[in-house]
Amino acid sequence: MKALTFSCLWALMWLAQFSYAHEIKEPQRIVALAPHIVENLFAIGAGDRIVGTVDYADYPAQANEIERVGGYYGINMERLLSLKPDLVLAWKTGNKAEDLAYIEKLGIPVAYSNPDQVDNVADELRKLGELTHLKTRADRVATEFEVKLAAIRASQQDKLPVSVFYQLWPEPMMTVGGNTWINQLLTICHADNVFANSETDYPRISIENVLVSKPEVIIIPDEKSKKPQPQIDWRQWPELPAVQHNQFISVNADLLHRFTTRMLDGLSEMCGKIDISRKQIQASK
Template identity: 55%
Template sequence: MAMHVWWLLLSLLLSASCFAQDSQQPSRIIALAPHIVENLYAIGAGDKIVGTVEYADYPEAANRIPRIGGYHGIQLEKVLALAPDLVIVWKNGNKEADIEKLKSLGIPIAYSVSKDIRQVPTELIKLGELTGHKAQAEQLADKFNQRYQQIIKQFQGKVSLDVFYQLWPSPLMTTNGKTWIHQTLNMCGVRNVFAEAATEYPQISLENVIAKHPQVIIIPNEKATKQPPQVQWQKWTEIPAVKHGQYIEVDADLLHRFSTRMLEGVQDMCDKLHASRNYYGKRL
């Protein structure tokens, strides 16, 4: 599986939102996940970041930040050379051994742990408290909450659709009802056909998908350097989504990162799903 997708999958496996705070505001931060970088820039603290990891590519300025590692681990000598006064780590995303080494060196640590979309504002405010950008963070958190409620209201009570979310094509993977991707589907007023799967990100077969008869197939667009083999859905016309050509492409960087931009991806997906809803409505 491509490294980029590994980062995205890791971002989907987190379970709450929590930061450990230091008594003084840091001026040299290392951020060990793409979503942490995005959120720091969003609250006006991006200029404090002196180091980060692979695929931290938004906003454009983030591409100029020195890299100290990635999903496979971090290089401690690079961390030390950057002389950080705070490292914000991704709990359950970064290697525990790396975190323990950072602690042993006496480097202040803060944690980001996240799953529920409704916790994005909490993450923003905690980052604001850490960096001295609380006012801007609170303003952004309020804006996020308002847009979240607007999307819920826009699609509440609409006729539902049976939807298959193709998290990854090879091996074929999807998401169950305990993830924030499922939460975004709920926001759009549709049914996740694999909501009852036993694991959060199950590997499934084409036969499993055929048996579920989804009306829409959602395909996230990845920025992986090497694209995996794509599923040739057109062969399986017994699937309603295939028969009616109801495929939706969405931006994985928006939907799979626990950042302020997530709702842009949700709105885009919901709008496209609503177009499919209208398509099927006209055929009834």
């Protein structure tokens, strides 16, 4: 009850001191509730306006100095309010709905980032440019993204398909379905995700599921974790084509799993590694 009373007190103090119009002329104190939002704000030159963010927002290096207001577990409202933001940028599918509803109820302007297609990154950059009044810089960064993405697609268009298993997480073992961001990136590389037809976006699977799917390549993202993750020695199953051809690829999760301009660096690297595997597989047949 004391916590609730304290939160209400903060809310009343906030509303008494600040009044909001529906449009912010030019926000100078931004709370960004996702790592990809932080990166994109820095990319368009608005990084110095971020006063609060969440765990794992670690790029560029300056982002590590920004005050943390929460993470996947939720947002600390009292800490957020103490930063006096004039705009909160939220990730609709990555932040808790009840937290976002509470922020809106307080009258704090909230804008949402919810990219679900690779091409949406350019749209997100331009939207941030509109919100921060940095349209010229944002449009330039967005155009550079579009040009580079088109070049990667063109470089891959004639490649032969190769079947891949993307080991998203080892324990519990998880992969990606056909509606996911990662599957879109694999498709650009002309890699056929063996679990693309899964009923869920991030299905839990077993060793047996992988054995049945017979991937030619196994892709393992280098994912950050606060505790060491178990390693799966796929060489125990020589019947797997990926084991037979010795095709294991490591990719940078920080690049590939975030909706940012750096994603194209990770995509280019992954496509290049898949292409090497493709050539080695073809040569061995």
